[in-house]
Amino acid sequence: MSFIPAKCTQCGAEITVDDTKDAGICKYCGTAFVTEKAINNYNTYVTNDFTGATINIVKGDINNLIHLAENALYAEKFQEAYDYANKALEIDSCASKAWFVKLRARANMIDPKHRTSSFYTELTQYGSSALIYAEDVRLTDNAEFEVDQPPMVEQFMESVYTTYLMAASTIMMEASWMIGETSELNNRIILENEDKVMVKLDDQEHRTYIEQLTLDAILLRQEVPAKYIAKNEHLYELAKMIAESYVSFCHGDLIRLSVYDDKLPDYIIKDRDDNLKKLTSSLPENAVKEAESLNVQVKEMQQNQISTTDENGLSVPTEKKQEGCWLYMAPMTHQKCGYFANSVIVSYSLTSLAGYSSKFITQSVRQLLNTLEIISCLFHYVGNLSTS
Structure with missing residues (x-):
């Protein structure tokens, strides 16, 4: 057999x-x-x-494939759902539901750490196809989608836009986390005594990669019409989260640059201010003020950077002394302590956390607690040495 x-x-x-x-x-x-x-x-x-x-190759077969794709999607078997949707589209490339399942499945499989092409381009291709081929949906002269027979079709459009914002939120939050992870950079400078200029050059490609992630998220966010965000609480919360995560990204990038004594050029600062305006353009006034209040601290950090000149005449920023704690701890392993800790950097002033989201504060406090644990372990280790 x-x-x-x-x-x-x-x-x-x-x-x-x-x-x-x-x-x-x-x-x-x-x-x-x-x-x-x-x-x-x-x-x-x-x-x-x-x-x-x-x-x-009849309509019933296509519907059956779409049904299998939907079942896989509900079971969170996203690759299987994606594959079934593709099979349905091979039979009928105008199957709106198949395009939608493909969109949802792909959005759930996004891994920001492995971006081989634009997430924005891929997802909007699937989403636009789902809307273009949907019944009772038409494209207006200004390239916006309108429905002829609400509310069922309207709900379908909201589902597509929700997928865009969920993907954008995932991407932006991951970018915010990735830009703030500076332990390896600190290890190279502090422990291995590497030249900061070389560390900066090596870091440029990674920073550019993360910046591309934020652009994907911003473009996905802009695909959602303001009227849908205004009337849908879930879309509003997602849009607000994206804006807050972008502010966290900007804040984390300034901290990253300060590790090797660099600063943002003025045109980048302007671009990021413009990006935040785009992200908050369709939010209610109170949400806009909240996002702007978060951005105040980022601007304060930018203003606190003053430039000096090195021996080559290049501008080298230095950080003005400000309230807060900057603790650089290296990875360490000690058999007596039985403790291993990854390198951490606590770069947030405890007095500067007001207005940040609970997740942002939790992350900062967790970093501080991890650092205190390492310090405690060091004292324990030194104490053991002195008594041995």
Whole structure:
């Protein structure tokens, strides 16, 4: 007995069949099939030669594939949902629901640490196709989507826009975290005594990568019309979260630059102010003020950076002394302590946390507590040495 690849003649799902048996049952749609025909369908599909294929390319088959894709999506089997949606689109590239499932599945599989192409371009391609091919949705002269028969179609549009904002929120929050992770940079400068200029040059590619993530998130956010954010509380909360995460990103980037004594040029500062305005453009006035209040501390950090000149005539910023704590702790392992801690940098003043989100504060406090644990362990270690 041997199992070989085949393709269900009813739903088109890829299966394996026992070639010693004449027939079988598809595990996906439950339909009986003739083994030889299922094998022939698979071979036809692989070679892209559909001459003589026995698969039933009818509306019912497409709906069945979409149904399988939706079930996989609800079960959080996102890769499976994505694959089924693609199979449906191979039969009918205008299947709106298939495009939507593909959008949702891909959005849930986004990994900001592995960006090979623009998340914005990919997701909006799927989302726009879902809307373009949806019934009772039309594209206006100013490239906006309108519905002819609400409210069901309106809900569908909101689902597409919700997916955009959820993806943008995920990307922006990850970018905010990635830019603030400076332990490796500090280790190179403090422990390995590397030249700060070389550390800065090595870091440029990574900073550019993270910056591209924020641009993906900003562009996705701009795809959502203001009227939907204004009337939908969930969309409003997501949009607000994206704006706050962007402020955290800007704050973290200034801290990152200060590690190797660098600063932002004026045109970048202006661009980031403009980006924040875009992110808050359709938010209510109170939310705009809240986001701007978060941004005040970022601007204060920018103003606290003063420039000096090195021996090559290059501008080198230095940080004015300000209230707060800057603790640089290296990774350490000690058998007596039984404790291992990754390198951490506590770079936030305890008096400067007012107005930040609870997640931001929690992260800052956790960093401080980790640092205090390391200090405690160091004292314990020194004490053991003195008594030994």
